[in-house]
Amino acid sequence: MRMQERLQPWLGRLNSVQIEHIADWANGLGEQNRLWLENRQRWQAELRTVVAERDSADFAEQLRRLLQQRESFYSDEYRASYGRSRQAMATLLSQLLSSSDTTQRERLSHRLRDLRRDLAEQQCSA
Numbered sequence: 001m002r003m004q005e006r007l008q009p010w011l012g013r014l015n016s017v018q019i020e021h022i023a024d025w026a027n028g029l030g031e032q033n034r035l036w037l038e039n040r041q042r043w044q045a046e047l048r049t050v051v052a053e054r055d056s057a058d059f060a061e062q063l064r065r066l067l068q069q070r071e072s073f074y075s076d077e078y079r080a081s082y083g084r085s086r087q088a089m090a091t092l093l094s095q096l097l098s099s100s101d102t103t104q105r106e107r108l109s110h111r112l113r114d115l116r117r118d119l120a121e122q123q124c125s126a
Contacts, residue, residue, distance in 0.1 A: 001026065007096070012107050017099040025092040032085050039078040046073060 003022050004014060014022070043066070050062045065072065074082065100108070 010108055010111050011096065011100060011104040015099065015101070018096050021092060021095040021099065025088055028088055029085065032081055035075075035078045035081045039073075039075055042075065043070065043073050 001022060003026065004019065007014060007018075007022070011018070047066055050059065050066060053059065053062075056062075071079075097105075097108075
């Protein structure tokens with residue numbers, strides 16, 4: 001499962017309880033993947049239209065909106081699903097942390113510390 005592969009660098013080897021939580025989460029997604037794909041295709045079609053009209057006076061504003069206000073292009077169905085999927089992900093992460101052992105928590109702590117350092121190094125000076 002893809003989620004297990006994504007979590008292993010952060011937590012290491014997952015235990016059976018964590019694998020069960022991931023399976024429950026995946027089964028609960030329902031139509032989320034279809035909705036995500038449809039929404040992505042819709043956004044990409046809009047991007048192609050804007051790029052095709054790049055000589056227009058409002059090209060920069062349209063492109064800025066596409067890139068910075070992506071949520072404004074969500075369909076109502078995807079918007080509703082997105083909120084539910086975010087909540088499901090938060091629940092999953094809580095379950096995974098609750099069922100983690102000391103080694104997993106230390107690994108996660110180390111990875112987060114490295115990520116914070118990397119992000120701090122990326123900050124631009126004024």
